[in-house]
Amino acid sequence: MRHKDENKNEAIFQATIELLNEIGFSDISMSKIAKRANVSSATIYVYFENKEDMLGKLYVKVKEKMSRQLIHDIDDSMPTRQICEQFMRNSMRFILENRDYFFFLEQFSTSPLVDKLYLDDTASMFTAIHEFVEKGKRNGELKPLPTLFLLSYCYFPVTQLAKAHFKGEFEADEENLQQIVRMSWDAIKA
Structure with missing residues:
Protein backbone atom coordinates (compact mmCIF):
# COMPACT_ATOMS: atom_id res chain seq x y z
CA MET A 1 0.00 0.00 0.00
CA ARG A 2 1.37 3.39 -0.96
CA HIS A 3 1.89 6.13 1.59
CA LYS A 4 -0.57 9.01 1.29
CA ASP A 5 1.02 12.44 0.88
CA GLU A 6 -1.16 15.27 2.26
CA ASN A 7 0.30 17.68 -0.33
CA LYS A 8 -0.85 15.43 -3.18
CA ASN A 9 -4.28 15.09 -1.60
CA GLU A 10 -4.56 18.88 -1.39
CA ALA A 11 -3.28 19.28 -4.97
CA ILE A 12 -5.97 16.85 -6.17
CA PHE A 13 -8.67 18.77 -4.29
CA GLN A 14 -7.47 22.12 -5.60
CA ALA A 15 -7.22 20.84 -9.17
CA THR A 16 -10.74 19.43 -8.90
CA ILE A 17 -12.21 22.71 -7.69
CA GLU A 18 -10.43 24.69 -10.41
CA LEU A 19 -11.57 22.33 -13.16
CA LEU A 20 -15.14 22.13 -11.91
CA ASN A 21 -15.36 25.90 -11.94
CA GLU A 22 -13.85 26.04 -15.43
CA ILE A 23 -15.55 23.16 -17.24
CA GLY A 24 -18.33 21.90 -14.94
CA PHE A 25 -19.33 18.51 -13.62
CA SER A 26 -20.25 16.95 -16.96
CA ASP A 27 -16.83 17.41 -18.53
CA ILE A 28 -14.60 16.60 -15.58
CA SER A 29 -12.64 13.36 -15.53
CA MET A 30 -10.09 11.77 -13.25
CA SER A 31 -7.45 12.04 -15.99
CA LYS A 32 -8.05 15.81 -16.33
CA ILE A 33 -7.83 16.20 -12.56
CA ALA A 34 -4.61 14.16 -12.43
CA LYS A 35 -3.05 16.23 -15.19
CA ARG A 36 -3.97 19.53 -13.45
CA ALA A 37 -2.70 18.23 -10.09
CA ASN A 38 0.54 16.95 -11.66
CA VAL A 39 -0.04 13.40 -10.45
CA SER A 40 -0.70 10.16 -12.27
CA SER A 41 -4.29 8.99 -12.67
CA ALA A 42 -3.40 5.93 -10.58
CA THR A 43 -2.30 8.20 -7.72
CA ILE A 44 -5.81 9.60 -7.35
CA TYR A 45 -7.09 6.10 -6.65
CA VAL A 46 -4.67 5.81 -3.72
CA TYR A 47 -6.66 8.61 -2.09
CA PHE A 48 -10.17 8.00 -3.40
CA GLU A 49 -12.26 5.00 -4.47
CA ASN A 50 -13.71 6.80 -7.48
CA LYS A 51 -14.78 10.22 -8.73
CA GLU A 52 -17.94 10.27 -6.61
CA ASP A 53 -15.95 9.45 -3.47
CA MET A 54 -13.52 12.26 -4.24
CA LEU A 55 -16.25 14.80 -4.97
CA GLY A 56 -18.17 13.82 -1.83
CA LYS A 57 -15.08 14.19 0.35
CA LEU A 58 -14.23 17.50 -1.27
CA TYR A 59 -17.76 18.75 -0.67
CA VAL A 60 -17.60 17.79 3.01
Missing part, protein backbone atom coordinates in the same frame (compact mmCIF):
# COMPACT_ATOMS: atom_id res chain seq x y z
CA LYS A 61 -14.19 19.43 3.40
CA VAL A 62 -15.39 22.71 1.88
CA LYS A 63 -18.62 22.67 3.92
CA GLU A 64 -16.59 22.11 7.12
CA LYS A 65 -14.42 25.11 6.35
CA MET A 66 -17.49 27.18 5.54
CA SER A 67 -19.35 26.16 8.71
CA ARG A 68 -16.40 27.16 10.92
CA GLN A 69 -16.19 30.54 9.21
CA LEU A 70 -19.93 31.26 9.44
CA ILE A 71 -19.98 31.05 13.25
CA HIS A 72 -16.67 32.85 13.80
CA ASP A 73 -16.99 35.51 16.54
CA ILE A 74 -20.57 34.48 17.35
CA ASP A 75 -21.52 33.42 20.85
CA ASP A 76 -24.69 32.73 22.77
CA SER A 77 -24.50 35.94 24.79
CA MET A 78 -24.95 38.15 21.72
CA PRO A 79 -28.35 39.65 20.86
CA THR A 80 -30.10 37.84 18.00
CA ARG A 81 -29.79 40.83 15.68
CA GLN A 82 -26.03 40.94 16.22
CA ILE A 83 -25.77 37.19 15.62
CA CYS A 84 -27.64 37.55 12.32
CA GLU A 85 -25.42 40.42 11.23
CA GLN A 86 -22.23 38.58 12.16
CA PHE A 87 -23.47 35.48 10.33
CA MET A 88 -24.02 37.61 7.22
CA ARG A 89 -20.63 39.30 7.52
CA ASN A 90 -18.95 35.93 8.01
CA SER A 91 -20.79 34.58 4.97
CA MET A 92 -19.57 37.47 2.85
CA ARG A 93 -16.02 37.08 4.12
CA PHE A 94 -16.03 33.36 3.35
CA ILE A 95 -17.36 33.91 -0.16
CA LEU A 96 -14.97 36.74 -1.02
CA GLU A 97 -11.93 34.95 0.43
CA ASN A 98 -12.88 31.57 -1.05
CA ARG A 99 -14.39 32.35 -4.43
CA ASP A 100 -13.47 28.96 -5.91
CA TYR A 101 -14.98 27.11 -2.94
CA PHE A 102 -18.14 29.20 -3.19
CA PHE A 103 -18.64 28.48 -6.88
CA PHE A 104 -17.89 24.80 -6.27
CA LEU A 105 -20.60 24.69 -3.58
CA GLU A 106 -23.03 26.51 -5.87
CA GLN A 107 -22.46 23.97 -8.66
CA PHE A 108 -22.53 20.99 -6.35
CA SER A 109 -25.76 22.02 -4.64
CA THR A 110 -27.60 22.09 -7.99
CA SER A 111 -26.04 18.89 -9.33
CA PRO A 112 -27.92 15.57 -9.35
CA LEU A 113 -24.77 14.21 -7.69
CA VAL A 114 -25.70 15.83 -4.39
CA ASP A 115 -28.76 13.56 -4.20
CA LYS A 116 -26.82 10.50 -5.34
CA LEU A 117 -24.20 10.75 -2.60
CA TYR A 118 -25.09 10.38 1.04
CA LEU A 119 -24.10 13.80 2.38
CA ASP A 120 -26.85 14.44 4.94
CA ASP A 121 -24.29 14.50 7.75
CA THR A 122 -23.14 17.94 6.58
CA ALA A 123 -26.28 19.47 8.10
CA SER A 124 -24.85 18.84 11.57
CA MET A 125 -22.02 21.24 10.76
CA PHE A 126 -24.52 24.10 10.93
CA THR A 127 -26.18 23.09 14.21
CA ALA A 128 -24.81 26.09 16.11
CA ILE A 129 -26.31 28.68 13.78
CA HIS A 130 -29.63 26.81 13.76
CA GLU A 131 -29.62 26.86 17.56
CA PHE A 132 -29.04 30.63 17.58
CA VAL A 133 -32.04 31.10 15.29
CA GLU A 134 -34.19 28.77 17.39
CA LYS A 135 -33.28 30.78 20.50
CA GLY A 136 -34.23 34.00 18.68
CA LYS A 137 -37.62 32.50 17.82
CA ARG A 138 -38.20 31.35 21.41
CA ASN A 139 -37.30 34.84 22.68
CA GLY A 140 -39.80 36.40 20.29
CA GLU A 141 -37.09 38.30 18.39
CA LEU A 142 -37.56 36.35 15.15
CA LYS A 143 -40.68 35.42 13.21
CA PRO A 144 -42.05 31.99 14.11
CA LEU A 145 -41.13 30.49 10.74
CA PRO A 146 -38.99 27.48 9.86
CA THR A 147 -35.34 28.11 10.67
CA LEU A 148 -34.35 27.34 7.09
CA PHE A 149 -36.56 30.19 5.84
CA LEU A 150 -35.06 32.66 8.29
CA LEU A 151 -31.48 31.66 7.48
CA SER A 152 -32.25 31.88 3.77
CA TYR A 153 -33.10 35.56 4.21
CA CYS A 154 -29.69 36.06 5.79
CA TYR A 155 -27.56 33.93 3.48
CA PHE A 156 -28.95 34.28 -0.03
CA PRO A 157 -28.93 38.09 -0.17
CA VAL A 158 -25.22 37.91 0.67
CA THR A 159 -24.60 35.37 -2.08
CA GLN A 160 -26.41 37.56 -4.61
CA LEU A 161 -24.30 40.59 -3.64
CA ALA A 162 -21.15 38.48 -3.91
CA LYS A 163 -22.13 37.19 -7.35
CA ALA A 164 -22.85 40.74 -8.51
CA HIS A 165 -19.50 41.79 -7.07
CA PHE A 166 -17.68 39.02 -8.98
CA LYS A 167 -19.43 40.13 -12.18
CA GLY A 168 -18.46 43.76 -11.59
CA GLU A 169 -22.09 44.88 -11.23
CA PHE A 170 -21.93 45.96 -7.57
CA GLU A 171 -19.21 46.47 -5.06
CA ALA A 172 -19.34 44.17 -2.03
CA ASP A 173 -18.47 47.13 0.17
CA GLU A 174 -19.60 48.07 3.66
CA GLU A 175 -22.43 50.28 2.46
CA ASN A 176 -24.04 47.61 0.27
CA LEU A 177 -23.50 44.91 2.86
CA GLN A 178 -25.07 47.08 5.55
CA GLN A 179 -28.13 47.68 3.34
CA ILE A 180 -28.54 43.95 2.86
CA VAL A 181 -28.12 43.32 6.59
CA ARG A 182 -30.86 45.87 7.37
CA MET A 183 -33.21 44.47 4.73
CA SER A 184 -32.66 40.90 5.92
CA TRP A 185 -33.22 41.85 9.55
CA ASP A 186 -36.43 43.65 8.60
CA ALA A 187 -37.59 40.50 6.84
CA ILE A 188 -36.98 38.08 9.73
CA LYS A 189 -37.51 40.09 12.91
CA ALA A 190 -40.70 39.46 14.84
Whole structure:
Protein backbone atom coordinates (compact mmCIF):
# COMPACT_ATOMS: atom_id res chain seq x y z
CA MET A 1 0.00 0.00 0.00
CA ARG A 2 1.37 3.39 -0.96
CA HIS A 3 1.89 6.13 1.59
CA LYS A 4 -0.57 9.01 1.29
CA ASP A 5 1.02 12.44 0.88
CA GLU A 6 -1.16 15.27 2.26
CA ASN A 7 0.30 17.68 -0.33
CA LYS A 8 -0.85 15.43 -3.18
CA ASN A 9 -4.28 15.09 -1.60
CA GLU A 10 -4.56 18.88 -1.39
CA ALA A 11 -3.28 19.28 -4.97
CA ILE A 12 -5.97 16.85 -6.17
CA PHE A 13 -8.67 18.77 -4.29
CA GLN A 14 -7.47 22.12 -5.60
CA ALA A 15 -7.22 20.84 -9.17
CA THR A 16 -10.74 19.43 -8.90
CA ILE A 17 -12.21 22.71 -7.69
CA GLU A 18 -10.43 24.69 -10.41
CA LEU A 19 -11.57 22.33 -13.16
CA LEU A 20 -15.14 22.13 -11.91
CA ASN A 21 -15.36 25.90 -11.94
CA GLU A 22 -13.85 26.04 -15.43
CA ILE A 23 -15.55 23.16 -17.24
CA GLY A 24 -18.33 21.90 -14.94
CA PHE A 25 -19.33 18.51 -13.62
CA SER A 26 -20.25 16.95 -16.96
CA ASP A 27 -16.83 17.41 -18.53
CA ILE A 28 -14.60 16.60 -15.58
CA SER A 29 -12.64 13.36 -15.53
CA MET A 30 -10.09 11.77 -13.25
CA SER A 31 -7.45 12.04 -15.99
CA LYS A 32 -8.05 15.81 -16.33
CA ILE A 33 -7.83 16.20 -12.56
CA ALA A 34 -4.61 14.16 -12.43
CA LYS A 35 -3.05 16.23 -15.19
CA ARG A 36 -3.97 19.53 -13.45
CA ALA A 37 -2.70 18.23 -10.09
CA ASN A 38 0.54 16.95 -11.66
CA VAL A 39 -0.04 13.40 -10.45
CA SER A 40 -0.70 10.16 -12.27
CA SER A 41 -4.29 8.99 -12.67
CA ALA A 42 -3.40 5.93 -10.58
CA THR A 43 -2.30 8.20 -7.72
CA ILE A 44 -5.81 9.60 -7.35
CA TYR A 45 -7.09 6.10 -6.65
CA VAL A 46 -4.67 5.81 -3.72
CA TYR A 47 -6.66 8.61 -2.09
CA PHE A 48 -10.17 8.00 -3.40
CA GLU A 49 -12.26 5.00 -4.47
CA ASN A 50 -13.71 6.80 -7.48
CA LYS A 51 -14.78 10.22 -8.73
CA GLU A 52 -17.94 10.27 -6.61
CA ASP A 53 -15.95 9.45 -3.47
CA MET A 54 -13.52 12.26 -4.24
CA LEU A 55 -16.25 14.80 -4.97
CA GLY A 56 -18.17 13.82 -1.83
CA LYS A 57 -15.08 14.19 0.35
CA LEU A 58 -14.23 17.50 -1.27
CA TYR A 59 -17.76 18.75 -0.67
CA VAL A 60 -17.60 17.79 3.01
CA LYS A 61 -14.19 19.43 3.40
CA VAL A 62 -15.39 22.71 1.88
CA LYS A 63 -18.62 22.67 3.92
CA GLU A 64 -16.59 22.11 7.12
CA LYS A 65 -14.42 25.11 6.35
CA MET A 66 -17.49 27.18 5.54
CA SER A 67 -19.35 26.16 8.71
CA ARG A 68 -16.40 27.16 10.92
CA GLN A 69 -16.19 30.54 9.21
CA LEU A 70 -19.93 31.26 9.44
CA ILE A 71 -19.98 31.05 13.25
CA HIS A 72 -16.67 32.85 13.80
CA ASP A 73 -16.99 35.51 16.54
CA ILE A 74 -20.57 34.48 17.35
CA ASP A 75 -21.52 33.42 20.85
CA ASP A 76 -24.69 32.73 22.77
CA SER A 77 -24.50 35.94 24.79
CA MET A 78 -24.95 38.15 21.72
CA PRO A 79 -28.35 39.65 20.86
CA THR A 80 -30.10 37.84 18.00
CA ARG A 81 -29.79 40.83 15.68
CA GLN A 82 -26.03 40.94 16.22
CA ILE A 83 -25.77 37.19 15.62
CA CYS A 84 -27.64 37.55 12.32
CA GLU A 85 -25.42 40.42 11.23
CA GLN A 86 -22.23 38.58 12.16
CA PHE A 87 -23.47 35.48 10.33
CA MET A 88 -24.02 37.61 7.22
CA ARG A 89 -20.63 39.30 7.52
CA ASN A 90 -18.95 35.93 8.01
CA SER A 91 -20.79 34.58 4.97
CA MET A 92 -19.57 37.47 2.85
CA ARG A 93 -16.02 37.08 4.12
CA PHE A 94 -16.03 33.36 3.35
CA ILE A 95 -17.36 33.91 -0.16
CA LEU A 96 -14.97 36.74 -1.02
CA GLU A 97 -11.93 34.95 0.43
CA ASN A 98 -12.88 31.57 -1.05
CA ARG A 99 -14.39 32.35 -4.43
CA ASP A 100 -13.47 28.96 -5.91
CA TYR A 101 -14.98 27.11 -2.94
CA PHE A 102 -18.14 29.20 -3.19
CA PHE A 103 -18.64 28.48 -6.88
CA PHE A 104 -17.89 24.80 -6.27
CA LEU A 105 -20.60 24.69 -3.58
CA GLU A 106 -23.03 26.51 -5.87
CA GLN A 107 -22.46 23.97 -8.66
CA PHE A 108 -22.53 20.99 -6.35
CA SER A 109 -25.76 22.02 -4.64
CA THR A 110 -27.60 22.09 -7.99
CA SER A 111 -26.04 18.89 -9.33
CA PRO A 112 -27.92 15.57 -9.35
CA LEU A 113 -24.77 14.21 -7.69
CA VAL A 114 -25.70 15.83 -4.39
CA ASP A 115 -28.76 13.56 -4.20
CA LYS A 116 -26.82 10.50 -5.34
CA LEU A 117 -24.20 10.75 -2.60
CA TYR A 118 -25.09 10.38 1.04
CA LEU A 119 -24.10 13.80 2.38
CA ASP A 120 -26.85 14.44 4.94
CA ASP A 121 -24.29 14.50 7.75
CA THR A 122 -23.14 17.94 6.58
CA ALA A 123 -26.28 19.47 8.10
CA SER A 124 -24.85 18.84 11.57
CA MET A 125 -22.02 21.24 10.76
CA PHE A 126 -24.52 24.10 10.93
CA THR A 127 -26.18 23.09 14.21
CA ALA A 128 -24.81 26.09 16.11
CA ILE A 129 -26.31 28.68 13.78
CA HIS A 130 -29.63 26.81 13.76
CA GLU A 131 -29.62 26.86 17.56
CA PHE A 132 -29.04 30.63 17.58
CA VAL A 133 -32.04 31.10 15.29
CA GLU A 134 -34.19 28.77 17.39
CA LYS A 135 -33.28 30.78 20.50
CA GLY A 136 -34.23 34.00 18.68
CA LYS A 137 -37.62 32.50 17.82
CA ARG A 138 -38.20 31.35 21.41
CA ASN A 139 -37.30 34.84 22.68
CA GLY A 140 -39.80 36.40 20.29
CA GLU A 141 -37.09 38.30 18.39
CA LEU A 142 -37.56 36.35 15.15
CA LYS A 143 -40.68 35.42 13.21
CA PRO A 144 -42.05 31.99 14.11
CA LEU A 145 -41.13 30.49 10.74
CA PRO A 146 -38.99 27.48 9.86
CA THR A 147 -35.34 28.11 10.67
CA LEU A 148 -34.35 27.34 7.09
CA PHE A 149 -36.56 30.19 5.84
CA LEU A 150 -35.06 32.66 8.29
CA LEU A 151 -31.48 31.66 7.48
CA SER A 152 -32.25 31.88 3.77
CA TYR A 153 -33.10 35.56 4.21
CA CYS A 154 -29.69 36.06 5.79
CA TYR A 155 -27.56 33.93 3.48
CA PHE A 156 -28.95 34.28 -0.03
CA PRO A 157 -28.93 38.09 -0.17
CA VAL A 158 -25.22 37.91 0.67
CA THR A 159 -24.60 35.37 -2.08
CA GLN A 160 -26.41 37.56 -4.61
CA LEU A 161 -24.30 40.59 -3.64
CA ALA A 162 -21.15 38.48 -3.91
CA LYS A 163 -22.13 37.19 -7.35
CA ALA A 164 -22.85 40.74 -8.51
CA HIS A 165 -19.50 41.79 -7.07
CA PHE A 166 -17.68 39.02 -8.98
CA LYS A 167 -19.43 40.13 -12.18
CA GLY A 168 -18.46 43.76 -11.59
CA GLU A 169 -22.09 44.88 -11.23
CA PHE A 170 -21.93 45.96 -7.57
CA GLU A 171 -19.21 46.47 -5.06
CA ALA A 172 -19.34 44.17 -2.03
CA ASP A 173 -18.47 47.13 0.17
CA GLU A 174 -19.60 48.07 3.66
CA GLU A 175 -22.43 50.28 2.46
CA ASN A 176 -24.04 47.61 0.27
CA LEU A 177 -23.50 44.91 2.86
CA GLN A 178 -25.07 47.08 5.55
CA GLN A 179 -28.13 47.68 3.34
CA ILE A 180 -28.54 43.95 2.86
CA VAL A 181 -28.12 43.32 6.59
CA ARG A 182 -30.86 45.87 7.37
CA MET A 183 -33.21 44.47 4.73
CA SER A 184 -32.66 40.90 5.92
CA TRP A 185 -33.22 41.85 9.55
CA ASP A 186 -36.43 43.65 8.60
CA ALA A 187 -37.59 40.50 6.84
CA ILE A 188 -36.98 38.08 9.73
CA LYS A 189 -37.51 40.09 12.91
CA ALA A 190 -40.70 39.46 14.84
